[in-house]
Amino acid sequence: MRLNQVPRNCQCKVLALCWEMIRVIRSARTQGEERGIIQKECADIRAQFRQGDNGERSHSLAKLLYVHMLGYPAHFGQMECVRLIASPRYSEKRIGYLGAMMLLDEKQDASLLITNSIKNDLSHSSQYVQSLALCTLACMGSAEMCRDLAPEIERLLRASNCYIKKKATLCAVHIIRKVPELAELFTPSARSLLSEKNHGVLHGAVVLITELCEHNPDTLDQFRKAVPELVQIMKGLVTSSYSPEHNVAGISDPFLQVRILRLLRILGHNNDTASDAMNDLLAQVATNTDSSKTAGSAVLYETVLTIMDINSESGLRVLAVNILGRFLLNNDRNIRYISMTSLQKIVQTDHNAVQRHRGTIVDCLKDQDTSVKRRALELSLALVSAVNIRSMMKELLIFLSTCPPELRSQTTSGIFNVAERYSPSKRWHIDTILHVLTTAGGDVRDETVPNLIQLITTASELHCYTVHKLYRALVKEISQQPLVQVACWCIGEYGDLLLKGECEEIEPVQVTEDDVLDALETVLQSHMSSPATRGFALTATMKLSTRITDNVDRIRSIVSIYGSCIDLELQQRAVEYNALFKKYDHMRAAVLERMPVMGKNSPGHTNGDTSGENKEPDPSKPKPVEAGLLSEPASQVCDLLDLLGGTDTPLQPNPAPTSTPTTTSSTDLLDLLGGLEPTPVLTETVYEKNGLRLKIQCDKQTETEVMVTLIGSNSAQNDITNFSLQAAVPKSVQLQMKAPSGNVIPAHGLGQVTQTVVLNNPNKVSLKIRIRVSYSNQGVMHQDTVQIDSFPSPACQPQSALCDTYTSSASP
């Protein structure tokens, strides 16, 4: 028999109206038709509301609530809710309160209007009316309403029947969540509620105490004394004989058990006494609970969480982890998921215990469900150690090739992290990264490319192997940008090793210069290549010009083509490289030399100071700015700048644009003159060798600016050709080199080359300049460096010892 069968003559007529409307709405065939029906119905409802008290109001409101659930606006019913709540009829109150919970929330002003009704109803003679008020307050009571009505609730908590008490308790929970200061109002009564026998009240009491403890550590201390009582209650539930009223799948009131366990967890956390008091109970629950159905598993789950979070004995912890291990093998996917969530929480603290279940966890990587997969992935990554890295990585790489797209970037990051921490060898590390780039190159983080390049440079014995591998990968396909970028960089850098053909670790394959250039050109021309990738390819092509012998012309032509490329970055590079071919051919070898080993950099952090635009090491360009990041300056390119505190002024071929100064002033430079007074012009010889003499002539000196002319003369028998000067200055100084008068110095002193240099020194630091002299004499290239610490001037103070207090820029 259906419980809602009541005398038909009363209910039928009025309810039928509501059902009729619903039926009509559902029969609408289109959205438009439905809207029309709704509009008509709403008009009817509005008319009903206006008519006032006629016994039909509650059904009109019910109709409106249905309309509201379909998604249509129903705010004109708000006042009707307020009116109905104030009605003396229970049926009207009931629907009025329901309407309030659905249409009013604390954000609406109208909600305040029902506060008075609620207050009155809380003291109503009928407990069902009281119940309505309590329910509504707990559902949508605003902070203000809560403050108003808290004393009432507290009274009901103490002195009422169980039906009301259990509701008042949960209402108090809501009040505390809204107005935490009111917690102390409820604390005294909360403890005594624990002695109630009624499960509903007990459950509410436990929830209330939990809330109180979470809010206030002092209260938590207080309630620790309740641990024995709670343990007793639990024992009663666990060992009690079958009680049909509360039994769920053989567990007596699992809802209450779970809440008590959760409260025990909070009380036992970080407290030995409390933890000891609950030890036995937890062991009992853990061993005796039947977990064949969800109810039992829920209780076991909560028990495990509690055991792991309090100061439990090690035996108990092992028991808990074993339960989780059993859960891992459960057929029910939900249980497996829960188990992994819990294992994740304890994998750091109980690492060895969790390791025992590694196999099962790795198997879960193959589960169909993405949530389970995600959990398994996180756990697997946490379980990787130096011992199992090889086998785990195999599994992870298999997972990567089949994992759902939303997990890919998490997987690649995770793989890179563990590879970095535990890789058994450099080669393995590089192989692993290459594998990831081939499988999921689109889902790796941006730093992967520079990180990999840095790793490759450190593994010098593997350069040959690496470049061969990368070349082959490149030839296969060029769609994965990070892989292509790294490959291009390596080919550019180690192209000579590639062409040599042999490599111990990989079967030899003959690669010709044309092959390599073909590969790079394919990248350059492909529509799949991003602009950054093409930059890499162009630079690599350029670098090869010093590493190959036969096809330099081909490179020249490639470079000159891109001189008119639409992409500005590529165009600029091509133009610069073009210049390197033409006017500055003598510098080309130096500029394109093998890069030194790079120090490890985290993104965004650079050693030494850099100017605004060059925050990240940019291995795609052989810029001397790298000098600032080196731990061991191995090439001459770096020397020049290294000792001047990491100035990032690039070597200046003439004429050069004015370099932008950084805002930090250099440290440690000798505190020489503040400013130099204007003095008569003097000349000083700074360099003399092979017949070449370089003099510096001071033209103008002010406090913040110095203009000098460098004069080169040649007393040797042969002309000096390809003469060029480069200069570097301390960080805060601006350098401007005007065009030289020429680059050939005739022999026998028959001519000079002069070049004017302007130094802008706004911070008035001690001026120093380092000059590199390059020239050819009788077909032999020479290069020398000269440091000038003081400028010729009669006002010069006696010089201190020549400084080597230039800070090396390469400080970690």
Add this chain to the structure above:
Amino acid sequence: MQFMLLFSRQGKLRLQKWYVPLSDKEKKKITRELVQTVLARKPKMCSFLEWRDLKIVYKRYASLYFCCATEDQDNELITLEIIHRYVELLDKYFGSVCELDIIFNFEKAYFILDEFLLGGEAQETSKKNVLKAIEQADLLQEVRRLSLATA
């Protein structure tokens, strides 16, 4: 619990109970997104998913999805039991409940829910007591009506 939604396989909302204050617009947005997410799940997948910063527990009974949003510390398995208990209550009340019962008697579904959960927490763990309370309240509703009719 932060909220509970019941919706059909076509995504039509049959019941919505919110225990946190949100504007109508926000509620609509959350409903739309969550319904989409849950409906996209395959049948054999697990009943739990992480969505925004909430734990979503859902289960399908015939043509209706029951979906609860819980917080971090809540026990997902017991939430499944709560959902199941609610379905049992509906079933006992309507007698082999089906979706149509909940459509046409939605206010009753709310009343039952409000006797079982209060402020997002279970208020009564005995099935019998919940059903008894509903029965009494229903009678009270009718008695008033009767007395009105005779007045």
